[in-house]
Every structure is written in C-alpha cells, then in structure tokens.
Amino acid sequence: MVQNYEKIEIQKGVNLIIVKTDKFKTNLVSVYIKRPLNREEATKNALLPYVLKCGSKNYKSQVEISKKLDELYGSNLVAGVGKKGEKHILSFKLVMTNDRYIDEAIFEDGLMFMKDMIFDPLLEEGAFSRGYFDVEAQNLRDAIRGRVNDKAYYAVERCVEEMCKGENYSIHEDGYEEDIEKITPQNLYSHYRELIGTSPIDMLVVGDIDSKRAEAAARSFFEGVLEKDRELIAIPEEQVYNIPAEVKNITESMDITQGKLCMGFRTNIHYLDPEYYPLAVYASVLGGGPHSKMFLNIREKESLCYYIYASVEKYKGLMLISSGIEFENYEKALELIRKELSDMSAGSITQLEMDNSKSAMTNSIRSMADSINGLSEFYYGQLVSGVFETPEEMIEKISSVSVEDVVRASEKIKMDTIYFLKN
Amino acid sequence: MNRIENKVLNEELFYDKLDNGLEVFFMPKKGFAKQYAVFSTNYGSNDLEFVPFGRGERIRVNEGIAHFLEHKMFEQEDGSNAFDKFAQLGVSANAYTNFDMTSYLFTSTDNFYEALEHLIQYVQSPHFTDENVEKEKGIIAQEIKMYDDNPDWRVYFNTLKAMYINHPNRIDIAGTVESVYRITKEELYDCYNTFYSPQNMALFVVGDLEWDRVLETARGSQRSYGSEILGMEVERFYPQEPEAVAQKSVQESLSVSMPMFNIGFKETSVGERGEALLRRELSTEILLDMLYKKGSSFHEELYLGGLINESFSCSYTLTPDHGYTMIGGESKDPQRVLEKVMEYAGRYREKGLELEYFERIKKKKIGNFLKYFDSLEFIANNFISYHFKGINLLEYLETLKGIEFDDVKKRLYEHIREDNCVLSVINPK
Numbered sequence: 001m002v003q004n005y006e007k008i009e010i011q012k013g014v015n016l017i018i019v020k021t022d023k024f025k026t027n028l029v030s031v032y033i034k035r036p037l038n039r040e041e042a043t044k045n046a047l048l049p050y051v052l053k054c055g056s057k058n059y060k061s062q063v064e065i066s067k068k069l070d071e072l073y074g075s076n077l078v079a080g081v082g083k084k085g086e087k088h089i090l091s092f093k094l095v096m097t098n099d100r101y102i103d104e105a106i107f108e109d110g111l112m113f114m115k116d117m118i119f120d121p122l123l124e125e126g127a128f129s130r131g132y133f134d135v136e137a138q139n140l141r142d143a144i145r146g147r148v149n150d151k152a153y154y155a156v157e158r159c160v161e162e163m164c165k166g167e168n169y170s171i172h173e174d175g176y177e178e179d180i181e182k183i184t185p186q187n188l189y190s191h192y193r194e195l196i197g198t199s200p201i202d203m204l205v206v207g208d209i210d211s212k213r214a215e216a217a218a219r220s221f222f223e224g225v226l227e228k229d230r231e232l233i234a235i236p237e238e239q240v241y242n243i244p245a246e247v248k249n250i251t252e253s254m255d256i257t258q259g260k261l262c263m264g265f266r267t268n269i270h271y272l273d274p275e276y277y278p279l280a281v282y283a284s285v286l287g288g289g290p291h292s293k294m295f296l297n298i299r300e301k302e303s304l305c306y307y308i309y310a311s312v313e314k315y316k317g318l319m320l321i322s323s324g325i326e327f328e329n330y331e332k333a334l335e336l337i338r339k340e341l342s343d344m345s346a347g348s349i350t351q352l353e354m355d356n357s358k359s360a361m362t363n364s365i366r367s368m369a370d371s372i373n374g375l376s377e378f379y380y381g382q383l384v385s386g387v388f389e390t391p392e393e394m395i396e397k398i399s400s401v402s403v404e405d406v407v408r409a410s411e412k413i414k415m416d417t418i419y420f421l422k423n
Numbered sequence: 424m425n426r427i428e429n430k431v432l433n434e435e436l437f438y439d440k441l442d443n444g445l446e447v448f449f450m451p452k453k454g455f456a457k458q459y460a461v462f463s464t465n466y467g468s469n470d471l472e473f474v475p476f477g478r479g480e481r482i483r484v485n486e487g488i489a490h491f492l493e494h495k496m497f498e499q500e501d502g503s504n505a506f507d508k509f510a511q512l513g514v515s516a517n518a519y520t521n522f523d524m525t526s527y528l529f530t531s532t533d534n535f536y537e538a539l540e541h542l543i544q545y546v547q548s549p550h551f552t553d554e555n556v557e558k559e560k561g562i563i564a565q566e567i568k569m570y571d572d573n574p575d576w577r578v579y580f581n582t583l584k585a586m587y588i589n590h591p592n593r594i595d596i597a598g599t600v601e602s603v604y605r606i607t608k609e610e611l612y613d614c615y616n617t618f619y620s621p622q623n624m625a626l627f628v629v630g631d632l633e634w635d636r637v638l639e640t641a642r643g644s645q646r647s648y649g650s651e652i653l654g655m656e657v658e659r660f661y662p663q664e665p666e667a668v669a670q671k672s673v674q675e676s677l678s679v680s681m682p683m684f685n686i687g688f689k690e691t692s693v694g695e696r697g698e699a700l701l702r703r704e705l706s707t708e709i710l711l712d713m714l715y716k717k718g719s720s721f722h723e724e725l726y727l728g729g730l731i732n733e734s735f736s737c738s739y740t741l742t743p744d745h746g747y748t749m750i751g752g753e754s755k756d757p758q759r760v761l762e763k764v765m766e767y768a769g770r771y772r773e774k775g776l777e778l779e780y781f782e783r784i785k786k787k788k789i790g791n792f793l794k795y796f797d798s799l800e801f802i803a804n805n806f807i808s809y810h811f812k813g814i815n816l817l818e819y820l821e822t823l824k825g826i827e828f829d830d831v832k833k834r835l836y837e838h839i840r841e842d843n844c845v846l847s848v849i850n851p852k
Contacts, residue, residue: 023454024797025433050733062726066718070783073790097790101433131727139732142753145680151572255678255852258568291510300504303561306569324569352511359513359533366532367515370457372797 005379006211008218013199013232016218017379019206023370026095027107027207030376031118033090034200034384036235037083037168043175044183044191045088047140049079051188053092054132055122059113068113072106073097077117084384085238085315086168090195092118093373098208107209111217119196119225127185128192137180144177148254151421152307155260156322159419162250163264169238169316196226198233202383204376240317242266244416251420259327260421263337265319267312268412271385275412276314277397278405282413283310283319284357285406286344291356293340294321302336304329315385319413327422334418345410349403361398365391424638429817432796436817437634443648444622447641448810450629450802458535458630459799460528462546465625465811466618467523468596469744472660476616476652481660484614485605486591487563487598490520492611494559496527498550505545514538520596523742524811526804535632536640543626543644549615551608564600574679578849582685582749585673585845589662592745593669620652621645627807629799661744666691672846679851684757686764689843690746697813701822704741705788706830707748707838711737712784713776713831714767714839715750721767730754730763743812748838757848768839776835781828788823 008016035045059065069075075096082089096110122129148154157172164170203221205214244266269275287294287310294308308323325333343349368374369391382388389397428435437449468489474481496518497505509516514531516538527546531538570576580595587593597603628637668689695703715721715737725731735752754760795801806816 021454023452025793026797062723063718063720067783070718070787074787074794075790095794097793101431101793102790135727135729138729142681142732146753147680149574149679149683151678152569257571258565289510289515290504290506296504299562300558303558304565306562306566324565324572326565356510356513360510360515363513363515363530363532366456367530370455370799 008215010203010218010222011226011228013201013230014222014226015202015383016215017202017204017383018209018211018214019204019375019379020208020211021206021375022208024207024372025098025101026372027098027205027209028372028376029094029096029111029114030204030380031092031114032202032204032380033195034202034235035088035090035195036233037086037088037171039171039176039179041191042088042171042173043140043179044188045090045195046081046173046175047136047180047183047188048192048195049081049090049092050136050139051128051132052117052121053077053079054136055129056116057120057122058116060122065117072110072113073102073104075106075110077114081173083173084381085313087235087315087384088173093376095372100208107213108217111221115221115225121192123189124185127189130185133185133188137183140174141177141180144172144174151254151256152260152322152324155262155419155421156320158250158252158421159262159264159320159417160318162248162419163318163417164316167239197230200232201226202380204380206372206375238316240270241268243268244414247415248417250417251422253422256421256423258324259330259423261323261325261330261333262419263321263415264417264419266414266416267317267319267409268414269317269409271314271317272387275405275409278401278409279319279413280312280361281354281357281398281401282344282406282409283312284361285349285353286310286340287321288357289360291353291360293343293353294337297340298323298333298336304333304336330420330422345407347403347407349406354403358398358401362395365394427815427817429820431820432793432817434796434817439638441621441642441645443645443653444620445641445645446625446810447638448625448627448806449632449634449637450806451632451634452630452799455631455799456532457530457799458532458628458632459530459803460535460539460542460626460628461526461803461807462528462542462626463524463526463624463807463811464619465523465623466525466614467521468594468598469522469591469661470618470659471591471594473617474658475613476620476655481658482613484610485598486594486602487596488606488610488614489525490597491559491563491603491606492614493518493520493525493527494563495551495556495611496546496549498555499545500548500550505541508541509538512538512541516542522592522596524808526807528803530799535630536636539628539637539640540644543641544646546619547646549612549619551611553608556606556608556611560604560606563597563603567595567597567600567603570595570597574677574683574849577675577677578683578685578751578847579749581673581675581849582687582845582847583747585670585847586668586687586689586747587745588665588667588669590664590745591661616652617657620655621648622653623657625807625810627803629803664745666843668843668845670845672848674848674850676850676852679849681753681755681851682757683751683753683849684760685749685751685847686761687845687847688748688838688840689845690741690748690838691843692837693741693744693746696743698818698822700741700743700812701809701814701819702826702830704739705823705826706834707739707741709781709784709788709826710831710834710838711739711748712787713780714771714835715764721763725760725763730756730760757846761844761846765841765844768835772835776828776832778828781831785823785826789820792820792823
C-alpha cells in the first residue's frame with residue numbers, strides 16, 4: 001500500500017499536505033491549529049471553534065450556514081478541539097462530495113466557505129457576537145459538567161488527572177467551568193487574533209483532487225488572512241520520563257451499578273526511542289483485543305468483565321488499562337491484571353501471542369488508509385511528531401519486534417496510579 | 424450469477440443463491456486495502472415465540488437469548504474460540520445482535536478467503552455445553568450492567584418501553600441478568616436449529632476481491648444440511664400491538680449532569696416491506712429534517728434559547744413490524760422541548776411546508792448517501808439490513824429521487840401526533 005502525499009510549505013508555519021486517492025466519493029479538507037496545552041488558554045481554545053462555527057460575516061446564522069452546506073450537496077463542517085500529548089489542537093473539517101459524482105465543481109466553493117467561517121467571524125463592536133458567545137459558553141459548561149455521564153471514560157480521565165497532577169497533560173481539552181466565567185466576547189476575540197497571529201496552522205486535503213488545483217485553492221484560502229512573517233509561539237516538549245515514587249491508589253464513589261477500574265502507567269518511552277514499537281506490541285499482547293492476554297484470561301477464563309483493554313498515549317508516553325467489573329471483584333481483578341503484567345515482564349509470551357498481536361496491528365494500520373478522516377489524522381500526526389513514516393514502514397518496524405524487545409520495554413513501564421470508581 | 428450496475432453510484436453488485444438457499448452478495452471496491460464480510464441471520468432479540476425446528480408446538484424462550492447465542496457461537500468443538508483463528512489470520516472479527524438481525528463479521532487486509540471460510544464454518548457449527556453456557560453468564564451480566572450505567576441507552580430504552588404495550592421491542596436486546604441466568608444449552612440449540620438455516624441467512628462481501636473466488640469459497644465452506652432443514656419455513660409469532668402507547672411519559676434518575684430526553688413517535692402504519700417501506704422511511708426522514716434538524720427554524724430557536732445543544736439528534740427507524748421517530752438530547756427543560764416539537768408541527772400544518780426547503784433536503788440526502796459509500800462497514804451492514812426488509816440498497820437513490828413533496832406533507836399529518844407521542848427523561852440524581 002503506497003500512499004502518495006505531497007507536503008508544501010505555503011508560508012512559514014503553514015503547511016499543506018495533499019493525500020491523493022481516488023477510492024473515495026468524498027474530499028476532506030482539514031485545518032489544524034496547534035497551541036500549547038496550558039491552563040491559561042485551554043478553556044478559550046475549547047470555546048473558540050464553537051463560537052466560530054455559529055456564524056460568520058457572510059453566513060450569519062445556523063439557517064444560512066445549513067443552507068450553504070445543503071447546496072454543497074450535504075457537505076459537513078465539523079469544529080472541535082483535541083489534545084496530542086501537551087499540545088492543544090483546534091480542528092475544522094469540511095467533508096464534501098467529490099465533484100465528479102454530482103457534475104458540479106464545489107471544491108473551491110467549499111473552501112471559500114470554510115475560509116469565511118474561520119477567518120471572517122461575525123463581530124459586534126470589535127468582539128464576538130454576544131448572543132452566540134453566551135450560547136456556546138453555556139454549551140461548553142454543559143459539556144464539562146457532562147463528563148460524568150460516560151462512566152468508563154470518566155474513570156479514565158480521572159485516573160489521568162490524578163496521575164499527571166501538576167503536569168500540563170492533566171489539563172482537560174474542554175477546559176474548566178470556573179475559567180469560563182473569566183472569558184468575555186472581547187478577550188476571546190483578542191485570543192483569537194493572537195491565535196491566528198502566532199499558531200502553526202496546517203491544512204490537509206485528502207481525496208481525488210489534482211494537486212495543482214488543491215495547492216491553488218489552499219493558497220487562496222490563506223490569502224490575505226495571515227501576516228507574511230509571523231512570529232510563531234513556542235510549544236514546549238512533553239516530559240515523558242518519570243519514575244513514580246509510589247503507586248497512588250484512588251477510590252471514588254458515584255451512584256452506578258458497575259465498578260470502573262483504570263490503571264495508569266508511565267512507560268518512560270518516547271516515540272522517538274527504539275523501544276516505542278516494542279511498547280506498542282507490549283500493549284497489544286497485554287490488552288489489544290480478543291487475542292490479548294487480558295481478554296483471554298480475565299474475560300474468557302474468569303468471566304470477570306465484558307471489556308478490558310490496554311492503550312498507549314503516544315506523545316506523553318502513558319499506558320492505560322481500563323475495565324468494568326463488579327465492585328467486590330476489585331481486589332481479584334487487580335491481582336489478575338498484576339499476574340498478566342508480571343508474565344509480560346518475565347517474557348512469558350508465546351510466539352502465537354506475538355504473531356497475533358503484530359497481525360492485528362498491521363490490519364488496523366492498513367485499514368486506517370480506507371477512512372478519509374483516518375488518513376487526515378495519520379498524516380497530521382506525522383506533522384506533529386516530525387517523524388515521517390509510511391504505513392508500510394511502521395508495519396516493518398512492528399514485524400521486527402522480538403519477545404526480548406518487549407521484555408526490555410516492559411522494564412521501563414512503571415505503574416503510577418490505580419483509580420476505581422465504585423458505588 | 425447475476426450482476427447489477429449502478430452508474431450514478433459507480434458501483435456494481437454480484438449475487439447468487441447457493442443450492443442450500445443461502446444468498447451471497449459481493450460488491451467490488453477497487454483500491455481499498457480493507458475487505459469486509461458479514462454473515463447474518465434474519466433473527467434477533469424480538470424472536471421470542473416460534474415453533475422450534477423438529478417440534479410441533481410453539482414455545483417462548485428466555486429474553487436475551489439471540490444475543491446470548493451470538494456470544495456462544497464463538498465456542499469451537501475443539502475447545503478453542505473462533506477468535507483464535509481470526510487472530511492468527513490477522514483479521515479483526517466481531518458480532519452484534521439487534522432486534523431483528525444477528526451478524527457475524529470480520530475486516531481483513533490479508534488472508535481474506537481463509538477468514539471467509541472460517542467465518543462460514545464457525546457460524547455453521549454450534550458447540551454448546553452446560554459448562555461453556557454457564558461461563559458466559561458472568562460476562563453477559565457485566566455487559567448488561569455496563570449498559571445500565573449508560574444514560575443514552577437508558578433514555579432510549581425507556582422510550583421504547585413507553586411506546587410499546589406488547590411488542591418485544593420493549594425488552595432489552597441482552598435481556599435481564601435474571602433471564603440470562605435461566606438460559607440453557609437446550610434452549611440455545613432450539614433457537615440455533617430454527618433460525619440459523621441457510622435460507623434464513625445472507626452473506627455480504629465487499630472489498631478489492633474477485634467474485635469467482637468469493638462465490639467458490641462461500642460454496643466450498645458450507646456444511647451439509649438435511650433436507651428437512653432446507654425445506655423448513657420458520658413460524659414466528661409476535662403479539663398483537665395496539666396503536667396506542669403504553670405510557671405517555673417515563674422518568675428515571677441517574678448520575679448525569681443535566682436532564683436527558685427522548686421524544687418518541689410510534690409508527691402506527693406498519694406491515695410494509697420493500698419499496699413501500701423505504702418510501703415511508705425516506706419521506707419521514709425528510710419531514711424530520713425539515714421540521715427539526717439543524718438548519719430548521721425550530722432548531723435555531725431552541726439552540727439559541729439554550730433549550731437544546733450539540734447533542735440534539737433526530738432519527739426514524741422502520742422495519743416490517745415496528746417503527747418510530749426518536750428526537751433526543753440534553754435539555755434543562757425536556758417538557759418545554761416537547762411542547763415546542765408539537766407547536767412547530769402544528770405551525771407547519773397550518774402554513775404548509777416549503778417546497779424549496781424540501782428540494783434542498785433531498786439534495787443533501789443524495790450527497791450524504793454518496794458519502795456513506797466510502798465506508799465498507801456502512802455498505803455491508805446496511806445492505807444486509809435492507810435486504811431482510813426486501814430492499815436493494817443500490818435502489819436507494821432512485822427511490823430517494825422519486826420522493827414527492829406530497830409524500831412528505833402526508834407524513835406530517837399521519838405521524839407527528841399527540842396520541843402516538845411519548846416522552847422519556849433521565850433526571851440527575
């Protein structure tokens with residue numbers, strides 16, 4: 001699977017990546033704005049995309065925006081924030097039907113609409129529109145309060161929050177309720193100007209679009225909205241290496257019927273370290289799906305849970321184990337998980353387990369290229385890490401991982417926090 | 424062998440019926456790395472009463488058994504798990520059960536034909552023992568409890584319970600912890616032997632593959648069936664469902680941050696299949712889009728008024744024997760949202776729907792449908808689900824284009840009413 005892509009620097013701090021493929025009926029244009037993740041601006045960053053997508057100077061209301069999107073054959077504009085390590089990423093994505101299925105050239109038109117929504121906001125007296133600001137501030141407040149609704153996810157977030165207390169990674173991507181009170185339409189607009197003036201901004205175009213055409217459209221997208229020589233904000237690197245002095249045990253209560261367990265680990269492995277791919281294989285053998293040790297032994301043999309998995313946060317070097325169990329099985333579950341962990345570090349891993357894990361990882365890397373959004377996220381991830389690897393190169397590195405490599409990686413992984421949400 | 428081509432979609436479909444009655448479908452997708460196969464039976468959690476194969480009288484089985492059966496299909500006679508072989512082949516396998524269908528599937532990027540053979544063989548060879556049935560109960564109990572903690576699922580199911588008086592739709596797909604603990608291996612075999620016969624199933628394959636090999640593999644992997652199974656017609660029974668709803672409103676308290684709601688409109692004209700069903704589905708979806716979805720004046724008023732937020736959604740489901748609209752989300756005042764839903768329906772009944780808006784929504788739906796064809800999962804899962812309702816997914820666009828303004832206007836009077844409407848709310852504790 002060879003994926004053709006081109007990387008073009010539009011200007012300093014603005015990259016365009018074109019991923020050309022003719023297998024989709026759609027084209028996707030993503031615009032990513034990168035910020036440092038910190039308490040000062042997290043809540044503002046979180047609020048901004050939602051205020052922007054409410055209305056622009058030319059499309060003032062949801063009714064007008066929807067009308068435009070319907071005319072673009074049901075195009076869809078999605079705005080939001082996420083975090084990669086200690087970077088806060090604002091994203092805007094426009095999915096359009098490919099011109100050739102509708103006999104109408106909508107690509108440029110779609111891009112101009114997106115430009116308008118991001119760079120020409122609806123203003124009142126030099127600030128964001130009060131009405132939209134209030135609505136979106138309330139929605140953000142609701143979303144932050146709503147974190148408790150998904151209990152399994154909440155347990156994972158609480159575990160990370162406790163584990164990384166004092167580090168920027170613990171900052172929530174949606175920000176904080178108490179910080180919303182300090183934001184006004186005026187200071188949010190100043191922040192927006194600051195953000196446009198100083199952030200790395202990248203555009204990804206995925207689809208069946210001639211690259212000259214994509215480049216021309218991208219150039220006119222950025223035309224007249226960015227200063228030529230912008231002073232870019234410094235985005236600090238994550239601190240990945242950390243040996244916890246002791247394991248933190250945290251138990252909290254909520255009115256629920258099933259206990260949610262989350263264990264947090266410091267892997268002490270940076271994605272540039274040679275142990276990175278061994279770590280990825282480690283997590284897959286331990287809890288990467290129905291082939292994994294935890295699934296087979298803790299779910300299938302012991303009937304202790306329905307779901308149990310391990311995952312790696314690449315940029316911050318964390319590993320998390322998550323499961324839903326009976327409250328009274330807490331000790332038993334911990335004991336069984338510890339047993340699997342010690343088997344991992346003792347190298348008690350069969351060739352079959354290695355092969356199954358590598359095949360599963362290969363399958364998911366290859367499958368990624370069949371999703372238009374998957375491709376966009378994959379290539380943007382490469383821009384963020386600065387490591388350019390094709391999917392095949394990644395697969396190659398995974399396939400050369402040995403049991404010894406996995407054991408070596410396991411020596412660096414340190415348990416940090418055990419979080420349990422009970423009744 | 425048969426082949427259908429759809430020029431607008433730029434897709435083609437191959438199909439054939441094997442001697443044992445199994446229908447096999449294949450859609451080529453050039454350039455995709457991934458391949459996807461789904462093997463489904465036209466049998467789901469709603470099928471609780473039937474005449475089991477080889478016996479003369481009607482029985483009622485324990486609630487949640489179709490889903491239990493799905494879990495147990497993975498047991499192999501040699502003591503291994505069907506996942507084991509999939510794992511060795513490097514493919515990702517899964518299964519799901521809903522009200523009227525159970526599906527077994529995998530996605531691969533390599534070893535497709537071996538995995539297809541395995542898929543067919545494991546689904547065609549049940550192996551239930553007292554011990555392996557017993558072992559599953561704890562796992563399923565945890566699955567049920569996981570859903571008990573999920574407010575989205577609770578608010579949705581409570582709506583179904585409020586809408587339906589007798590129909591098994593009001594029963595959770597996974598059953599209850601109690602009903603699951605009563606399930607026996609004999610009962611599982613009764614269900615399996617009745618509903619997993621080839622003529623009650625379909626196989627759908629999509630990916631950059633060869634039709635000849637797909638068909639050959641499907642044919643070569645079939646287990647042999649006795650003629651009494653192949654000649655069997657399944658007799659199933661559903662209770663008579665009145666038009667009325669069970670209760671107008673249902674409330675529950677859970678640990679949530681703000682109230683969640685679902686407004687349900689029960690479909691009272693059911694019983695269609697094929698194009699008639701699809702026309703009803705599409706006309707209703709267009710109506711809901713025009714009345715309530717983002718871009719409507721209802722949505723704008725309630726969104727800016729802080730009555731609904733990004734979580735607001737609106738959908739319509741229709742099968743040959745049941746159907747409903749669900750309008751849901753989070754709101755500080757669900758009762759007020761319900762009043763607004765009725766108020767806007769009334770307003771449009773008075774002043775009429777706008778033709779221009781209708782055309783725009785149709786255009787949007789055409790674009791959306793094209794977009795879905797970028798997802799192999801969407802194609803496979805929807806193809807099979809529509810197939811069991813007598814619809815060919817490739818005819819979807821034609822039917823959509825043929826929907827007339829009058830069809831939609833009619834649905835406004837038929838479907839959005841007071842008497843078929845229920846409100847389900849989850850309040851914060």
